Amino acid sequence: MNPGPRGCLADVLDRGYPTRPVQPLTDGKRPIRTGCVGVGAGFTLLEMLIVLVIAAILMATVVPNFGPAIARAQLYSATRDIASALRHTRGQAMITKRDALFELNTEQHSYRVTGRAKAYSLPPEIALSLYTTTTETVGETTGRIRFFPDGSATGGRVTLTASKQKRVVDVNWLTGEVRMGDDDSDQ
Secondary structure (H helix, E strand, C coil), X not given: CCCCCXXXXXXXXXXXXXXXXCCCEECCCCEECCCCCCCCCCCCHHHHHHHHHHHHHHHHHHHHHHHHHHHHHHHHHHHHHHHHHHHHHHHHHHHHCCCXXXXXXXXCCEEEECCCXXXXXXXXXCEEEEECCHHHECCCCEEEEEECCCCCECCEEXXXXXXXXXXXXXXXXXXXXXXXXXXXXXX
């Protein structure tokens, strides 16, 4: 079928056919098709269903693989947050010439630093543990790391665990240096 005077799109949208009869073109042996194909052009229902099934299979195999990557990203982010807070606390002790505290609550998944009223939260999927001196233990789930004006600290270790991965943040008692590592064997 040849397009009408207004073109293929107008004919298809009107759901009609050209208003004037059109003579088919031939090369002498068979008719030559030109212009728009007609209203029957497009995808069949079967083709659409096959594409949907393939898309569903791909989604079912790809999406679950993102879970461990997200958990790992949360673990690394929380480790960097704690290391940053510890470094900030050390800096505050040195600047103000007074003791500064980093306080971690392993049950509520939160921490506080001296000079800030806000309690910073950590993802609940991450298991936390704190190793510090007995003088800095507030309760069973809360402990502190104290930084002194000369930069030294009481020392300690924050361990973060999620999805069978472990990260540690160590505070050196003599220098107050804060270091991050993958697990206990790195230190």
